[in-house]
Amino acid sequence: MSKSPAQATLDKADKKANSSSGWFSSATSKFEEAGDLYQQAANQFKIEKNFKAAGDAFAREAECRENGKENNEAANAWWNAAKAYKQGFPQLAVQALAQTIVHLTQAGRFRQAADREKEIGQIHLQENNDLRKGMRELRESGTANACYKDAADLHADLEEYPQAIARYEQVANHSLGSALTKYSVKEYWLRSGLCSLAMKNDTVSAKRNLAKYSNQDPSYSSTREAKFVQALIDAVEAGDQEAFTGAVVEFDQVTKLDNWKTGMLLKIKRALQDSETDAGIL
Structure with a gap:
């Protein structure tokens, strides 16, 4: 059985991420290239409506961005992971949003961090019907x-x-x-x-x-x-x-x-x- 385009791209990303750096390439460029491939795979999984796999691929992209010290790109990748996970995987979405907030806070982007906190509160409220937890998350993001x-x-x-x-x-x-x-x-x-x-x-x-x-x-x-x-x-x-x-x-x-x-x-x-x-x- 042939692999889907998304799975084939994911395999290429895994191979790149796990490869050793050659004489003419740095570890940073390896992670950058792997991150690009994970992002490509994630978008292909989204087209296939496989949102769990899309979220996982975005999360792996985020880890590559972190290893390559691309912190802004890491924040975006975690947020993309959260948006994919929102399609049926609320707890994973919360975890991805928490990672997004870490990067945004470190970068001094407090308003955006507050918006992501608000998303966490809304997930607890809408997905889990957990009023108290949602309220606490919203209160903690009270900069907005x-x-x-x-x-x-x-x-x-x-x-x-x-x-x-x-x-x-x-x-x-x-x-x-x-x-x-x-x-x-x-x-x-x-x-x-x-x-x-x-x-x-x-x-x-x-x-x-x-x-x-x-x-x-x-x-x-x-x-x-x-x-x-x-x-x-x-x-x-x-x-x-x-x-x-x-x-x-x-x-x-x-x-x-x-x-x-x-x-x-x-x-x-x-x-x-x-x-x-x-x-x-x-």
């Missing part, structure tokens, strides 16, 4: 604002609302300092407000935080987000499910609610219903 926000969302999913609020406030505080990101602050404060209300319908914390945010940015109180939180607080305090639903519908008509906010609002409404039931029993 998006990572703090994702970590906050995960805290909220775990119903760890004080931690979620602290993270949203962290992102908002960071965003206030830049004209480019200041527009997004009202979104983070809205999410914080929903977390307060989900915390056993804690209107005291929600009102206190609403006042605090308005002091930090006087324009916040006039936003639709702030008015929405205030309307929800009023409805919860009054035990008025109709007013609560009305506020949600009105907000959604202008600004479509995403899945996360919808889930949080359902939690708050269920707690509101439960408190009304308890009041009826008493």
